[in-house]
Amino acid sequence: MDSITQALLGATVQASLLGRWQGRKALLYGAALGTLPDLDVVIDYGDAIADMTYHRGFSHSLFILSSLAVALAWLARRIRPDPNYSSRRLFLTIWLVLMTHVLLDAFTSYGTQLFWPLTAPPVAWSSVFIIDPLYSVPLLLAVLSGMIVGVKDRRPRWAASALMLSSLYLGFTLAGxxxxxxxxxxxxxxxxxxxxxxxxxxxxxxxxxxxxxxxxxxxxxxxxxxxxxxxxxxxxxxxxxxxxxxxxxxxxxxxxxxxxxxxxxxxxxxxxxxxxxxxxxxxxxxxxxxxxxxxxxxxxxxxxxxxxxxxxxxxxxxxxxxxxxxxxxxxxxxxxxxxxxxxxxxx
Incomplete structure (x- = not known):
């Protein structure tokens, strides 16, 4: 999926789980983390076909990203501990931001190597075009709402509602x-x-x-x-x-x-x-x-x-x-x- 949508998705997921304590920073943290797997585009794999077919490889692996979530949660606790929420909640948030990125990518036609380093073919459910406004708009509205109204000390129902609408839309695409x-x-x-x-x-x-x-x-x-x-x-x-x-x-x-x-x-x-x-x-x-x-x-x-x-x-x-x-x-x-x-x- 396009990078803007992935940033919106990451921001919405993080705000729904940690927004009450992190405030608007949750939107920033989630957006940055939500685009992290796509940074492999800066790697030169040798030629055009290698660049195409190794993209969404190790950086989109369920195994690699699960390990990365553990490391990031541990590091965040070491650098800036917050007693208001548990380490388990922090890990779950980071893990879900990363997982939703690669799973959303798997709904497109490109091909996502979820099980790297196994040699299984890339996963491409091919039910969503790489840019789909109907999926992105609820997330955009949720993020804009969070930026304007704020999320600290609130129950971010708008974030949960946006995630539900976007998820239901994915179900509609599979039906199509x-x-x-x-x-x-x-x-x-x-x-x-x-x-x-x-x-x-x-x-x-x-x-x-x-x-x-x-x-x-x-x-x-x-x-x-x-x-x-x-x-x-x-x-x-x-x-x-x-x-x-x-x-x-x-x-x-x-x-x-x-x-x-x-x-x-x-x-x-x-x-x-x-x-x-x-x-x-x-x-x-x-x-x-x-x-x-x-x-x-x-x-x-x-x-x-x-x-x-x-x-x-x-x-x-x-x-x-x-x-x-x-x-x-x-x-x-x-x-x-x-x-x-x-x-x-x-x-």
């Missing part, structure tokens, strides 16, 4: 995900589509319109499903270029990317480069994680040893408007095949 997948699976069954994988995620900045990807051999289908649709969803077939992946059999970067994304990838031969795109993130035809992994030479493909992330265009406001309109109106559908064709050009 299930709705979208069930509707697409019904169409797949009717058309006899045998998918090797199905992936769903909300479209940008909302949880009402869902993008569902169905992978079948050398192509994939994309479909949009809204809570307000009255007709079955339409599955748009798009070439995936999986045959090109054979040229990457010796690529460690490609193997790492497959593990991290669960194989929800697309391959394109563009400008004598073999481009690999993570289809999970962004929107059809606009995906922020795209890499050139090989270049064509006289005899075939040659792996690129140092991989860089291809530049991404700025968000297309007209397309965002079209996506917003699609939430409420199923027809006319969005030109997904046309948008997906944008990937057939150099980055």
């Amino acid at each position: 995900k299930q709705m979208a997948e069930q509707r697409v699976e019904a169409v797949m069954n009717a058309q006899g589509i045998q998918a090797s994988q199905l992936f769903s995620t909300p479209t940008p900045f909302n949880s009402l319109l869902w993008r569902v990807i169905v992978i079948e051999d050398d192509h994939y289908y994309e479909s949009l499903v809204s809570w307000f649709d009255e007709q079955p969803p339409k599955l748009v077939s798009i070439p995936r270029g999986e045959r090109l992946a054979t040229a990457l059999s010796e690529s460690r970067q490609h193997a790492r990317l497959q593990w991290f994304t669960g194989g929800v990838l697309r391959y394109d031969d563009v400008g004598d480069q073999l481009l690999v795109t993570d289809l999970r993130l962004g929107m059809t035809g606009f995906h922020p994680f795209r890499f050139a992994l090989a270049e064509r030479n006289g005899e075939g493909w040659e792996l690129i040893p140092f991989v860089e992330r291809l530049p991404t265009e700025h968000a297309n406001l007209y397309r965002l408007k079209q996506i917003w309109q699609r939430i409420w109106q199923q027809q006319p559908g969005l030109p997904l095949a046309e948008w997906a064709a944008d990937l057939d050009r150099p980055g």
Whole structure:
């Protein structure tokens, strides 16, 4: 999730548990602690794919953060003891601020390595877009209320209410995900589509319109499903270029990317480069994680040893408007095949 939302979440959690004694400082402490796991973005892991796939690794591990909570609680007690609340309450607060950060991240599509250093695949429940105002607004209002009214010597019910509303909203997003997948699976069954994988995620900045990807051999289908649709969803077939992946059999970067994304990838031969795109993130035809992994030479493909992330265009406001309109109106559908064709050009 975006850093602002994580700071708001940390501030709200800390204020709800320690605000009565720490006052407005609880908001500051919680916001700082709530952004701590994301500081791993300053680490250079070697190349663009390493930076992508090692982010949300050790810094988002349940094991590491639980140990860190113990250390921070002990250190805080040593430096500035407060007899008004127990060490257990202090530890619980720090632990919950850190845990809620990584668990919220796991609701996005990116992938969070909750069980690092175990080699389990990253957790991505994919029910929340990385920026979702409906989740963030209750937390923002709670923090603003705490800053204006104060929290010391009060029971911060506003903080607890904001956390409850945000948590209920997460439940709503999971229901939306299930709705979208069930509707697409019904169409797949009717058309006899045998998918090797199905992936769903909300479209940008909302949880009402869902993008569902169905992978079948050398192509994939994309479909949009809204809570307000009255007709079955339409599955748009798009070439995936999986045959090109054979040229990457010796690529460690490609193997790492497959593990991290669960194989929800697309391959394109563009400008004598073999481009690999993570289809999970962004929107059809606009995906922020795209890499050139090989270049064509006289005899075939040659792996690129140092991989860089291809530049991404700025968000297309007209397309965002079209996506917003699609939430409420199923027809006319969005030109997904046309948008997906944008990937057939150099980055």
